[in-house]
Amino acid sequence: xxxxxxxxxxxxxxxxxxxxxxxxxxxxxxxxxKILFAGEDMQKGLQRALMDRGALAPEYRRDQMSPVxxxxxxxxxxxxxxxxxxxxxxxxxxxxxxxxxxxPLSLSLRQIGEFPARRQITRHDxxxxxxxxxxxxxxxxxxxxxxxxxxxxxxYVVFTCADLYGGQPYYESLDLIxxxxxxxxxxxxxxxxxxxxxxxxxxxxRVERQLGYKHAKYLxxxxxxxxxxxxxxxxxxxxxxHVDYDWYAGI
Amino acid sequence: MESQTPxxxxxxxxxxxxRRHGVVTRVWHWVNAVAxxxxxxxxxxxxxxxxxxYWGRYGANFDPAWATLPRFPRWLTIPANYNLAISRRWHLLxxxxxxxxLLAYMIGGLVTRHFQRDLRIRGRELRPTALWADxxxxxxxxxxxxxxxxxxxxxxxLSYVLVLFVALPLAILTGIALSPGMNAxxxxxxxxxxxxxxxxxIHFITASVLALFTIVHLVLVILAGAGNEVRSMITGRWxxxx
Numbered sequence: 001x002x003x004x005x006x007x008x009x010x011x012x013x014x015x016x017x018x019x020x021x022x023x024x025x026x027x028x029x030x031x032x033x034k035i036l037f038a039g040e041d042m043q044k045g046l047q048r049a050l051m052d053r054g055a056l057a058p059e060y061r062r063d064q065m066s067p068v069x070x071x072x073x074x075x076x077x078x079x080x081x082x083x084x085x086x087x088x089x090x091x092x093x094x095x096x097x098x099x100x101x102x103x104p105l106s107l108s109l110r111q112i113g114e115f116p117a118r119r120q121i122t123r124h125d126x127x128x129x130x131x132x133x134x135x136x137x138x139x140x141x142x143x144x145x146x147x148x149x150x151x152x153x154x155x156y157v158v159f160t161c162a163d164l165y166g167g168q169p170y171y172e173s174l175d176l177i178x179x180x181x182x183x184x185x186x187x188x189x190x191x192x193x194x195x196x197x198x199x200x201x202x203x204x205x206r207v208e209r210q211l212g213y214k215h216a217k218y219l220x221x222x223x224x225x226x227x228x229x230x231x232x233x234x235x236x237x238x239x240x241x242h243v244d245y246d247w248y249a250g251i
Numbered sequence: 252m253e254s255q256t257p258x259x260x261x262x263x264x265x266x267x268x269x270r271r272h273g274v275v276t277r278v279w280h281w282v283n284a285v286a287x288x289x290x291x292x293x294x295x296x297x298x299x300x301x302x303x304x305y306w307g308r309y310g311a312n313f314d315p316a317w318a319t320l321p322r323f324p325r326w327l328t329i330p331a332n333y334n335l336a337i338s339r340r341w342h343l344l345x346x347x348x349x350x351x352x353l354l355a356y357m358i359g360g361l362v363t364r365h366f367q368r369d370l371r372i373r374g375r376e377l378r379p380t381a382l383w384a385d386x387x388x389x390x391x392x393x394x395x396x397x398x399x400x401x402x403x404x405x406x407x408x409l410s411y412v413l414v415l416f417v418a419l420p421l422a423i424l425t426g427i428a429l430s431p432g433m434n435a436x437x438x439x440x441x442x443x444x445x446x447x448x449x450x451x452x453i454h455f456i457t458a459s460v461l462a463l464f465t466i467v468h469l470v471l472v473i474l475a476g477a478g479n480e481v482r483s484m485i486t487g488r489w490x491x492x493x
Contacts, residue, residue, distance in 0.1 A: 020284065020373030023329045023341065039344030046347075058438055060308065068313035121445060123309060125431050128336065129301035130311035131447050184327045209435045244336040250432025251343060 016250075037151055044248040055095075057183055057208035060121045066132040069191065071198035074163035074170070082162045090202040095186075099158070099223030102149030109188060109202050115139030115147075116186050117217070127245065128214040136206050137189030142180040145224065154224035158231050159205055162218035165238050172216040173228055173236040173247070174207060183208040186219065211249035213239050269401060271489035275359035279352060280484055286455040289341055291462055294330035294455075296338030299323055306457060308446030316454070350423050353415075369403060370412055377404050394475050400491045410464060418460050425454035 026032045043238045076082075085093045090109050097105040121135045125244055145157065157179045161170040178184055185206050195201045200217025207214050214237070228234060233241035272280075303316035306405065310316065325331040329341050360366040375381065385405040388394070396402055427433045428440045428450035444450040470482045476492070485488035 004276065007471070017326070018289050020326070020329055021331070023292070024290060024331055027337070036340050036344055039340060040345065040403060042347055043343055047432040047436060048429070051432065056433040057435045058441060064308055066309045066311065066314065069312075070311045070313060104412075117262070123431075125429075125432075125447065126301070126311075129297065131309045132308045132311050209432045211342060211431060239336075243334075246336075246339070246343075251430035 013017075014114055014150070021241050040248055041245045043209075043251050047250050051209075054179055054182060055209075057122055060123065060133050062121065062132055062135070065121060065191070066134060067202065068134045069134045069199070072212065073125060074165075074217065075198050077161075077163035079162065079164065082218070085162075086197060086201070093202055095203060095219060096143040096221045097148045097223075098142060098221065099225050100154040101113040101145070101149070101224050105144075105148045107144075112139060112144075112186065112188060112203065115143055117189075118182070119189075120185070120208070122183065122184055122206070122208045123217070124212055127249070135189075135191050136185060138185040138187035138203070138206070141180060141184045141186055141205070141222075142182075144186060144222070145179065148224075149196075150224050156225050156236070158223045158225055158228075158236075159216040159219055160221040160223070161216050162220050166242070168232075168238075169220070170216060170218075170238050171232055172205070172214055173225075173231060174214070178207050178209065181207070182211065194246075209250055211239070213245060216251050253492070254437055264300070266493075267491040268488050269491060270487050271483040272399060272487050273362055273363055273365055274491055276365060277484055277487060279356040279359070282348065282352050283356070285347045286352060286428050287461060287465065289329060289345045290349060291458060291465075292327065293338045293341035293345070294458055295318070295323040295329035296330065297335065297342060298455070299333055300335045300338075304308045304452045305448040306452060307448050310448035310451075318376045320455075323410065332356055341459065346423075353419050353423070357415075370411065370415075372405070373410050376408075381405065392474055394471070395492055401489075410467075414461065416474065418464070422454065422461060425457060429454065 025076060058106060093109060095105075095107045095112065097107065115149055116233070117137050118140055119135065119137045123131050123132050125131045154176065156173050156175055158171060158173045161172075163170050174184070177185065183206065186203050187200075187206050188203050190196070190199055200215075200219075203219045204217040205215050205219065225231065228236040228247075232238065235241045236247045237245070239245035267396070269280075298320055299322055302320040302322065304318040304320065305314055305316050328338070330337050382405065383396070388404065394404060394407075396404065412492060424440060424443060427437070428444050428447060434441055441447060441450065444453060479490050479492075
């Protein structure tokens, strides 16, 4: 009876173990990998179908904010160029807005401060699982893109940053639904102060319906494009290109 | 195997084979079994990225955690080597299989009256004497009422009802609450769960309950006779124990 039970147990639990091991094997097949990666498009399609274009991420009260908002990703770009920008308090820094726009812009921090600012207390969700709530201040990205007369041919907006990953500037991208969302802002202020180096000074993206790695820090350039295929390796962002993170980070 | 049994001279005492599980239950069982195992494996892989659990709306390294989970070993995670992106790909695809599979099964179970007929728990079944009697039967490894062998016993019904109508829906709801996109679409989900980090904690606890159910389920299938039980979930045909 007992050896028989052990044998049966081995078959059942062995089956479960084989399934787990088989998962690693199966996604080496290109077709299986394609199916696995199609989950992202299904999630995106479902979420976009269930939410209004302008549906707002939850906003919080001051007393609901994280006591300490941890830094993540790059804490300091550390390049000589960036250090020089910090030394004269970003007076020489300019945000270039280009690509498929009628009026390319080169904006100083003061000029960005002249756009009407939105202030929002929102939750930042890292892909790893932690969350922090903070207050962000800055102009809506949509207003900056309108000021640059974004072209009708543009379908995506690409962000290029001052911090380097593998020797190349960090980059990310959004489609126009999220780029023109009212809570998608270019934040120059955080928790009532100017944005600090750890959190992406002088300017970072906030895209509140997506995960943290989409919120590009240390912004240097914004380009409107009609396709992501010529950006990096073609998947629209550093992590998307190099470690298979989802481009649509709504979950 | 049964065809090889020598014919009984009296013609009696033949193993009685009945139809145990309907096709809706059988298809859903296997689809769901694959989904649950993949979700548990990939979920443990995701847990390794930040193995701290918090209550409330926010929670990160400087905030107090109510639990710090162990690092789950490679033989339990999908993929075996730590890879958050690929764990997430498995998890988020099979979350759809689990969710829509459960929805289809719920509709099927109501339409075929499987739930009403086989899972209904009556008040008298929950009396302490009835519970005690069922426990004694379990401890004696007798899982079937000889007068009605097809019926589920009380503990079976209670655990199936708990898994089908509480644990699986809660795992799905807390999973939805972790999506910043769905937080914008359905903000009420976060409200009823008390914030995203509470939802994440409940998600982990619910997954643990489902993992425990799976282990107990497998042990009982073995004790009840794995061959007969597994066959009944594939073909529907089940040999009534002597």
